[in-house]
Amino acid sequence: MPKVTRIRPAGPGHQVVTITGQGSGPCHMTSPCPDCPWRVDAVGVFPAQAFRHSAGTAYDMAQHTFACHSAGAENPRICAGFLLRGADHNLSVRLKYIQGQIGHVHDGGLELHNSYRAMAVANGVSPDDPVLADCRD
Template sequence: MVAQRPADDTWGVIGVAYDGPPAAPRRPCAGAEPCPWRRDAPRGQFPPQAFIHSAPGNRTGGPNGRFGCHSSTPARPPLCAGWLLAGADHNPQIQDLLRSGTLPLPDLADGTEVYGNYAEMAVANGVDPALPALYPGGSPVDDEEDFLPMTALADTDEEPSENG
């Protein structure tokens, strides 16, 4: 089942049911639309509402959810390298894959830093730091029924941009 929750006219949060093996970029995306986990990414490149929509599933890293790369497609949903470095601590499935070497841990280019956790990244991008959904035990901000079913998604095997 695939659904989306728009954040603005360009960006939104997409839910993808995907059981395939996880893939991840070598490092957090750079370029025109850098990974929001990077501290050097322009603040506000993604609307605060996108971070609010994603908060409930990311405040504890899962527990079994996967945070996709912003340059992914539903047909090719690689994991976010920044999330793997800083936000997947509480996801036991991902941690097992990292420990076993099945999923390689991304690296950071010299001088690149990522935010320490999801709440820190979201607040840096305009989300109210008092939003309970950002923190463990916090209340969700949206109900699942707020998701809009996707009726048509382009099924493409295109590689992600040079950023991913």
């Protein structure tokens, strides 16, 4: 199981959980949750600040991953939407794939944002926000 390394408030009723790849056991969700922020039909569920906090997970060679909000801090998992659309340049995720720790992940036929930047902008982060400058598409 991934290890929670940081929890930050991101608006009323919202928090951002940062996880690293440490630990054992299941490490990821296999499909996007009903209100997964990567889903196009879930725009507006989470405040823009949550996307500012999590932008670093989409930076080249990032070592922190985008956690599933439904799994929570008590049962941390890597978000399926992130694995499908935002993790190509994430070092932790790449290593987990190489080590065989990430199995099948599917979108369930749902429309997902094409990149972290697209998701963040759709949820109120300005395209010119410096936090998005290093996001890889």
